[in-house]
Amino acid sequence: MNAFRDKVRHWLAANAPRPGDSPAGDEITVAKRFQAALHDAGLAGLTWPEEFGGQGLTAAEQQIFNEEAGAYDLPTALFTIGLGMCGPTLVDLGTTEQKARYVKPLLRGEEVWCQLFSEPGAGSDVASLQTRAVRDGDEWVVNGQKVWTSGAQFSDFGALLARTNPDVPKHKGITMFIVDMHAPGVTVRPLKDMTGRAPFNEVYFDDVRLPGDAVLGEVDAGWAAAVTMLGHERVSIGGSVRRRYDPLAYAGLADLARRTGRAQDPAVRAELAALHTAERALALFNARLRQEADAGTPPGARGSVAKLAGAELAWRAVSVAGLIAGPGAVAWDDEEGDHLALALTAAPASRIAGGTDQVQRTIIGERILGLPKEPQVDRDVPFRELRVGTQRQA
């Protein structure tokens, strides 16, 4: 383990970009180059099977890597969805051919992936999605609209959920597909969020043709595949690397308080201490989940705990930042102000993306605590008879 830590530390020291670096090429080029180098060094896909280009190591090595990587701001955000969600799902459900074709390029950062689940009428209730895939000979023809698709504009492939049978209840007629984002009929439109950036998109499918072997898992078994992927997502969101340069991490805010002379205020001290506690609670929970996974207990629905605690932590950090910065958080002329404002405006997303707080609490209540479900009025009704979003079905 120490040898592994040394290896990671040395490699990062030699290869990780530092603040102020201006590497050649645009962000996408830089990110792809870095991911390839990471893979060449044997540090990508640590817990993935060796036969598909992974390292076949345990969560303990992943934990070590995350700890060491926390000292840097690695350009890996582009691959979050591919590495955190699509890749693990491919490994779980893909055919031998699919795994051979897609996993290694994904790991090396040669091909970027996105996740095509949500729709205007299918938010928390993803299973009510309306995008349709209709068989045409050996192929499928896809029509519909997706939304909140992070990184679609940079993606080569997407994991798509589409309705393949509207005559059965909603969960039973969905299939997961691998879709080529460069295929004719795929249109990606950036969607501006409340921070003013456009990290996500609307994606339109107009008679997009998919080959028969684009099905991931079984036809009409897409809901189970989606649940698998969402489980990976929650673990991935809550358990992601916390960066030392994060302006809303405890260390960054404690530093801000010291530099601005606010560290003597007892209220600031107390809130900073509480933030540290919350950060440690989540970090140790994630570490424990990884150790349990290594010992044979998968995280299951407990990924929702990490997701919720992460959202609470983000919210707490925002309030501490305001306490420290005061009026400086609302008007500024320096880069620090930019970071803080971005963090403040981005904070609400943590309670929505990847399943709202309310959805996560319901998951915990039902799957972990075994509480009875709400009466479900749509469970046994054919999909075509349901009302979805704000509309009736066509």
Added chain:
Amino acid sequence: MRLVLDREQEQLRSTVRKMLADHCAPARVREVMESPEGHDLPLWRRISGELGLAGLVVPERHGGSGAGHVERAIVLEELGRALAPVPYFASAVLAVDTVLALGDDTLTADLLPRLASGELIGTIAMGDRGTPTVTATAAGELTGSAAPVLSGDIADVVLVYASAPGGPAWFRAAPAGRTTLRTLDPTRRLARLDFADTPAERVDCADAAAVLEQVRDTAAVALAAEQLGGMSHVLESTAEYAKVRVQFGRPIGSYQAVKHSLADIYIAYEQAVSLARYAAWAADADQEALPLAAATAADFVGPAYFAAAANGLQLHGGIGFTWEHDAHLYYKRAKTSELLFGDPGSRRARLADRLGI
């Protein structure tokens, strides 16, 4: 660091849980709490004498089992879960840890084997939030009062942290008076110990305040474990109730307001487990990390247990407010544990000190 229990540790947990199910059922807890003595001494003898659980952190050469803080934490979790009215925390945590931290050969040889076996019940009087409330003369006579002292009503041995002419020091003394206090938590006896020119035996140590700090850290680790056990009971019993209690034609646990409130208890519990287990691991394996780990666990787990007990009680509705239901016992234990060694504000200030802010 190690945050999961091994097979032997899980075995220890099930042994203790089974023993407490047999000998410390809720009816027995109520019988003891309503008795004048307020301590279940037969159960204490079983725990300490028969099972050897009072000496888990005591080295084998001093009559203990030399297991460790993680093992003691497991026992404390189970005791907290059952609200076991035994002087374990006073004797097997506070007194044992103080003797170990003092490192005095004579005191160790005299007390540790008998504390480990349960032959003696010990406790400590440490003053208010780290400030002594008892004063010693140069001749070693103690004057003043200390309260609340855990199991101070029955302790055979009392170690006192007192201010003395050359700075604070530790003494072994028999108090001149003991008063059993009225307590919020009926399952845990607390006393005031009075000293009036009381002769005492000074225990020499290099740094009495550092000993107190060490004891407060390991006690915080132990308390977090005990709180965790109570929290697990609150979570399980409330979830069970929400599954069987039907209103408006449905189990109340199917309503989101109830379901989400229980989910919040679970989220806090899972994080509390992680912090408490890390702190126990640090007490065994990483002395340098212990002060911060202990202060962090204390900051989170105490308030989390009380919130769980309070919300759990609310989720029971009217029955939760009755004397007959056990919800109030956990509520009272949780608030007592949260305040026993200091208030949340000073605890958080202590954490901020350790963080260097």
